[in-house]
Amino acid sequence: MTGVHKKIWSRWLALGEKIGDLVMLCVLTVSYFVLFLIPSLYFTWGADTVGKQYRDGSYFEEMPDRDDTPREAEEMA
């Protein structure tokens, strides 16, 4: 590939990246407002939500038990 070809190719790549970012932005925006609206209503009025716990006594929570096997350590969650 000559220098001119490389230059043209890198321009196309940069343009493709910009278009990809724009498409991702649109998808994320739509999915955020469409998918999260109903769950957010549920979490706001229907259940205990992130950061909104009020309680007497300690704010500590018990930590979940762990199996601590190599198998569990393979899990990403």
Place this chain on the structure above:
Amino acid sequence: MKVLGISCHYHDSAAALIVDGVPVAMAQEERFSRIKHDAGFPSRAIDFVMKGKSPTSPDYVVFYEKPFLKFERFIRSAVSFFPGSYGQFREGMARYLKEKLWIKAEIKQKLQVRDDQVLFVPHHYSHAASAFFCSPFRESAILTVDGAGEWTTTAIGRGLENRIELLKEIRYPHSLGLLYSTFTAFLGFRVNDGEYKVMGLAPYGKPVYVDDVLRLIDIREDGSFRLNLKYFSFHTSLTTPYSRAFPDLFGEPRRPDRDGTFDQRHADIAASIQQVTEDVLLKLARTSRELSGSKNLSFAGGVALNSVANFKLMKEAGFDHIFIQPAAGDAGGAPGAALYVYNHVMKNERRFVMDHAYYGPGYTDADTGAFLAAEKILHTRYGDDELLRVVARKIADGEVVGFFQGRSEWGPRALGNRSILADARRPEMAKRINETIKFREPFRPFAPSVLDGDAPALFDIPPGESPARFMQLVCPVRETVRKENLLPAITHVDGTARPHIVFKKTSERYYRLLQEFKTITGIGCVLNTSFNLSGEPVVESPADAYRTFCGSGMDLLVLNNYVVENNGKH
């Protein structure tokens, strides 16, 4: 068994290689990339740690957190704070989709390992292991406090032999680390970088805003707490961690471009958040002591780098010994995750105590000589004894020396191998180094390195295993020393200092330099600050050291046994 630990994609990426339970090499990516707090995949750090021991693949590669758990927190948080979380969701989701969710594939591809060789350890277990499995304790209370892991922001538990058990936690968004970071941003410093500047600013103020800080955080007697989210926006915004209600309490934020200048109000705010942080940590530490029944504490997480608070824990939390690993923040997750798998998951006996921090790359005299020759730099080579005598004399005469030797330090502190050294007895030295060498804010204090035998006479260091081994403890300078103004360059405005205790067993050459200095001056203590310019990572190679030497007002550069004087600057 070779276990490679990795931390990355948040801040302070690092890699650590553990061979049969013993760390043989550890390094942060920033030292190689020269990007401070580099968060990228630590390819260069991995190259270094793997080549250091063996070119073959590791048996396991362990990542320092559970990416899907963190992603769950991100999504739930975005839903919960809908629609305010849109900006954070948009930016954060792009990052997750582009890199964070594919860490397993990235590791497999870059390190050529199988699926079952890649393991994941929860963030706070990595922190806990980085402290407990490096400590000299057979059993210990464990406290981890940082910004946020997956969900956990604070955890307390206990360690026994090769087991770690975390019992209680505080969950995101309630976070002491994020509270401190919010004030860091409000005071015009960079989050995840300027927290120690807030700590350095605090002694200039009075804690008159404590009542206002307590409107942001509800603290219970056991140290557990929750934040009043009305004053914060770190859960919705990527740029500003405090909400519009925050300045109603504390006034206008300090502008980031006001380098080095501050009002009394800023110092008072810093003093107030520092005091509240210390109070919470003290309560948390006492709870961990009660839960574990231990007289030892292993403390980790970014908040464990708050060396002022660490003194309060040593004095008042009821522990005999406290261990804090030098890279207590996220970088420490790399060795922590690897040690957790080796000791706890694989049930191997512990074989390691961290008594020094020299795990980075080292450069031989031949490497250094070749560099100096290639760059045509004027230099003189000395034998060991003569070198130490010459350097000690130069420091005593008021020269500022860039001191580079052996393997680089693990963690943010320079502990004598990548250090700038000066005479702590000279009152003008702090101002000179801040203004002409490090180019940083005038209020920033300097730390001393002190011979272990001389430390108790100069500083009020509590007995027992002490974080001062790794410069993690701010303690009072002895009154006699203060009255006679013996160490003005390293005594903070409030009469404290952050000593680095030097032991012959672990830092022999540096120890001998301090002994030479003591022979000349009668004091086994020098000013020691990290070998870098403001905003840059600590130097790694002779080339980095020489570049920094040329870009600053240092008088002398020592590269192993070679000395470059001021006239050798290009």
